[in-house]
Amino acid sequence: MLFPRVGRKQPMLRIAWWAVVAFLCLGIALHLFPFYFMLVSSFKSGEEVLAFPPTFWPQDPSFAGWKLVFQIVQGSAGQLLDAPLWLFFWNSVQITFWVLVIGIPITSMAAYANSKLQRGPMARWSFLFFIGTLMMPAALTLIPNFLLTRNFPFALPNAPNIPGTDTAFPTFPIWDTHWAVIFPICFQAFNFLLFKGFFDTIPDSVIQAARVDGGSEFNIFRRIVLPMSVPVYAVTIWTAFSLAWDQFLWPLVVLQTPERMPMSVELYLLMERIVQSGGTSAEAAAAEAEVMQDMLGGGLSWNGLMVLAILQSLPVFIAFIVCREYLLRGIRLRGLK
Template identity: 30%
Template sequence: MAARNKRIRERGALSVKIVSYSVAAFFIIVSVIPLLWMISSSMKDNISIYKFPPTWVPKVPKSVNITLNYDGTKLQKPEELELDAMEAIWFTWKKMQNEAIGSMRVTGIKDGHVVYIAYMPAYNFTIGRPQIVPTQLATDATMRIKLPQIRERGLTEFRMLGSGGAEYHGATAVPAELPETASTVQRLISESKVVKGELQTISESGDWKRLFDNYIVLWQMASGDDNAYGFQHFLLNSVIVTGATIVSQLLIGGMAGYALAHLVRRRIGGWLTLFFVATIMIPELAILVPLYLTMDKLHLVNTLWGIILPHTAWGIVIFLFKGFFEQLPGELIQAGRIDGASEVHIFWRIIIPMSTPIFTVVSVMTFIAVWNEFLWPLVVAKSPQVWTFTVALNDFQNRQSMGANVIMSSLVIATIPLMIIIISCQKLIEKGVSFTGLKG
């Protein structure tokens, strides 16, 4: 016991530990809070994001069920009933576009029988709203013009049952007390001058599956335009550009780093490395115009190669490879040369197997930079065919009035690959950085 009390304690060690853990906890919280807010916002409606005080838990969207009675009306033809159902759904939803409505179902009854059922989820309304109901104007003429487009794009499911439909056994009157969303829908349909059917009953229920509709919007955002491409096409372009860039960086940067570390004199290698590192100090905007003119002369503007080629070899990558290769035991390289192996053979069979950490570091660094790049793809990619997802998001936001909630869902999708790669490669990244000359 006495020996334990006589143990030498470093003065201030406890304070250093407290400060270290406090700073680490602070930065973790600062990093995690925006991520959690982004995930939460991706499942909200567009208005809830801006409410104050902010709410972290998304509101469960409401599924609204409406029953319209056509007794006493002259509507009998399927196209007339379909038109009335579309007006009840689209015009009502347009006026409530900022509410958390997950889906709307309209059941039409006549003479005690169900004559049609119409259904539309929230993501179809978000996709079709800019073209179908761009304004608050609600007239029969407007919907007659838009009805063929609704059918062609499959925005609203409509099933005509006719006089042979099942007997209606549901409620026959609107409840005395309604939830807020259903009450608003009741008022709008009752006051509507275009909906012919009489509102017989209305109800609402929570539909948690509609929390993920913003992600479906991304996949179907461009589905209504001629020669348009969906978000998956732009995501694939980003994967191709990023993958090709990583391969070129590993191949060219790795071989250049090996040459500077082991194939040229140390002094010459030092000056050449200084030249490559100096390229980092050149601002991207300063070379943007010359780079574009070069791609134009090579006829690579508006191609994926035009996006990829400027990223085939970075000075910082060559510097990292050189620093790592210099730490490798030279005896193995000399042994390979004595055995008659060529430098290419030595690089592929000896250097690469021992250099997994630095290849991982360069791959992750390149992935982060190219995956999130916006300026150069925006300049060189003119047509949607070669857009990356960052350029596509900018276009969707400008032309299709994409809400902040859909933007957040796209950012979540873009963040998932980054998180997977960084978490899975964390140990190799730490090991690679410790051997590149950047430690300390």
């Protein structure tokens, strides 16, 4: 409740209340407008999308974009994509699945251990260490991470030799596999923060009572802490889901084989081909023009891309709607975001 119900008859309060409502409505409109434009653009024709000033309602609605996308999904749209779209979708699903399955238990258990099992200065140090990873700009870790995937577990261009010999340490090159995309975002410091914040609110005495009752630490976590924490799990699963689903730069860096790309990257590559105009040489320009010809000939334009963008953002929406109840409870619980 923003304002108490009691004094709402007061004129000043009433004005303030309506002002807040108007402000929130504006915020909602600003948030929803891109989605509206995306949806509307997908029904426009190729020329109308690029028309200026933009139209807010398709003058000549066409389903060309949607039809084309169905072909792309089935892989029957010629040279537009390297493989049918459902393959990239499936890649995204796999990556997201493993990020959640590995990441959420690790993050939550780390937070629980930090909140309830560690004590004294050590607890504070490890907390600061984990939170410190939030302050590290992603650009800074890009190259070390890349080297790590080449020679796991060494963040070096080449694995060092075993001392006294000429043979290098054995390494696990996970580069160009899905694992290279999954592992770095398994532990998310922000989710750690959410979990830790929640676990801190559980009274120590509940844990102590369970210990006196004879529950092992894992049993206490599973039987007593977990059922209390459903809302915070919903929030963290959702943030982890959207992060894993929408991540772009990192898979672009570590994945090389076209068939292994997640959907977010593939859509970008497709868009890139449309946007690029002109080349550095006559042959390149000619080749570009040919590709362009192919795509436009196939009917792909911005309207088709909008359909693909809708497909891309759909799972995040669905995930939100499915756990909306818990999300809102969790957000209210912690006053997040």
